[in-house]
Amino acid sequence: xxxxxxxxxxxxxxxxxxxxxxxxxxxxxxxxxxxxxxxxxxxxxxxxxxxxxxxxxxxxxxxxxxxxxxxxxxxxxxxxxxxxxxxxxxxxxxxxxxxxxxxxxxxxxxxxxxxxxxxxxxxxxxxxxxxxxxxxxxxxxxxxxxxxxxxxxxxxxxxxxxxxxxxxxxxxxxxxxxxxxxxxxxxxxxxxxxxxxxxxxxxxxxxxxxxxxxxxxxxxxxxxxxxxxxxxxxxxxxxxxxxxxxxxxxxxxxxxxxxxxxxxxxxxxxxxxxxxx
Numbered sequence: 001x002x003x004x005x006x007x008x009x010x011x012x013x014x015x016x017x018x019x020x021x022x023x024x025x026x027x028x029x030x031x032x033x034x035x036x037x038x039x040x041x042x043x044x045x046x047x048x049x050x051x052x053x054x055x056x057x058x059x060x061x062x063x064x065x066x067x068x069x070x071x072x073x074x075x076x077x078x079x080x081x082x083x084x085x086x087x088x089x090x091x092x093x094x095x096x097x098x099x100x101x102x103x104x105x106x107x108x109x110x111x112x113x114x115x116x117x118x119x120x121x122x123x124x125x126x127x128x129x130x131x132x133x134x135x136x137x138x139x140x141x142x143x144x145x146x147x148x149x150x151x152x153x154x155x156x157x158x159x160x161x162x163x164x165x166x167x168x169x170x171x172x173x174x175x176x177x178x179x180x181x182x183x184x185x186x187x188x189x190x191x192x193x194x195x196x197x198x199x200x201x202x203x204x205x206x207x208x209x210x211x212x213x214x215x216x217x218x219x220x221x222x223x224x225x226x227x228x229x230x231x232x233x234x235x236x237x238x239x240x241x242x243x244x245x246x247x248x249x250x251x252x253x254x255x256x257x258x259x260x261x262x263x264x265x266x267x268x269x270x271x272x273x274x275x276x277x
Contacts (some may be wrong), residue, residue, distance in 0.1 A: 041067025
């Protein structure tokens, strides 16, 4: 059983920020903030939002420069900028504090949010956060998220499809060899279509969040996190290999690997269990 997921906008200085929400606000529990991975938007988390909304009030914005949200105000935003935008979204919604679930890019944003404004976060879940060495971080920064713009031949449409499809097959997607092949099934075409559409919506700005992540020295920042934290990852996520390393950097942090067989139900259960009062 799950609840309906609704959509709305809130205005920041940059423009409109789109968010999905589910569940009913309650005086008995904090809202649950869901920060999506890149590329794409909160659309990819709609099934999870619907399940979590059965017992929590969930808000899930599209990060600035992604989905249906406005572009960042600067050409080269850093993760601290995105963390500040979370606070400004909460201010606009009249929310003082949340439980925070962040996946990939959303986890990096959560790291800086927890450091700068621990008063805004009761508990934090880092889902699939990567702890990359300097050489790999440089390789990702140079190759993973090229700047794109529409052209008269429409090459952006073909690029976006292969960009998303190849991410389902290899990590990183541009290293298309057996060593980097993931052992996951290819998702159906309609799944890819939804995510490709999101990338096309934010074609000229999607790269900004990615590059902020690849510049983020998370290995140095995680030890500064003081809020109660859970590090989790799906077994199907190539970043699950960083789970032990990342969790070891935050004193007292818990960790949880969600197996392929557990799927969405296992992920939702782990989230709700950790965030239980």
